[in-house]
Amino acid sequence: MHKNTKAHLLFDYMKTHGDEQYEEEVTQLEHALQAAYLAKKAGKSPELITAALFHDIGHILADDPEEANNPTLKNDLHEDIAADYFRGLFPAAVLDPIRLHVEAKRYLCTVKAGYYEKLSVASQKSYHLQGGKMTDKEIAVFEGHEHYKDAVLLRAWDDLAKDLTKEVPAIETYEEEVVAALIK
Numbered sequence: 048m049h050k051n052t053k054a055h056l057l058f059d060y061m062k063t064h065g066d067e068q069y070e071e072e073v074t075q076l077e078h079a080l081q082a083a084y085l086a087k088k089a090g091k092s093p094e095l096i097t098a099a100l101f102h103d104i105g106h107i108l109a110d111d112p113e114e115a116n117n118p119t120l121k122n123d124l125h126e127d128i129a130a131d132y133f134r135g136l137f138p139a140a141v142l143d144p145i146r147l148h149v150e151a152k153r154y155l156c157t158v159k160a161g162y163y164e165k166l167s168v169a170s171q172k173s174y175h176l177q178g179g180k181m182t183d184k185e186i187a188v189f190e191g192h193e194h195y196k197d198a199v200l201l202r203a204w205d206d207l208a209k210d211l212t213k214e215v216p217a218i219e220t221y222e223e224e225v226v227a228a229l230i231k
């Protein structure tokens with residue numbers, strides 16, 4: 048297959064900028080690759096695998112001084128940065144799970160007993176910064192999003208994608224899925 052330029056530009060960006068620590072010990076790139084691998088293993092759509100792969104690109108963009116989209120935001124709204132960055136490139140089936148993956152943590156901590164306790168320390172800490180427990184109204188709004196179930200799945204992979212010992216395939220493995228998810 049001929050290399051897809053857009054997909055490879057994104058892969059190169061992740062490879063050259065993804066060596067920052069995610070949290071604890073894994074790098075951003077390792078975290079992204081583990082999340083994508085879990086999505087692929089679960090047999091999910093190209094859009095959701097792509098969302099898993101790029102769900103935290105907002106962290107990388109926010110730290111990149113050369114990136115025009117670099118926002119001088121006081122808060123790290125990385126889920127919005129990523130979704131804005133990808134607008135026009137990927138459809139809502141990619142953008143929405145990314146945009147909602149932080150809300151999905153709040154959702155799961157609120158509706159699922161024991162979920163909070165299983166989060167990493169860093170994730171517990173950011174949970175409180177991100178708004179903590181959801182109100183009934185917030186739950187209803189969240190469940191009103193078309194792709195909220197995908198956001199919940201993405202969140203579960205996100206929480207698992209911190210395994211120091213895990214060997215996962217390289218980013219190029221996902222060319223087929225990313226190309227399939229691109230808006231033509």
Ligand SMILES: [Fe+2]
Nearest residue numbers: 078102103205
């Ligand atoms: Fe993540």
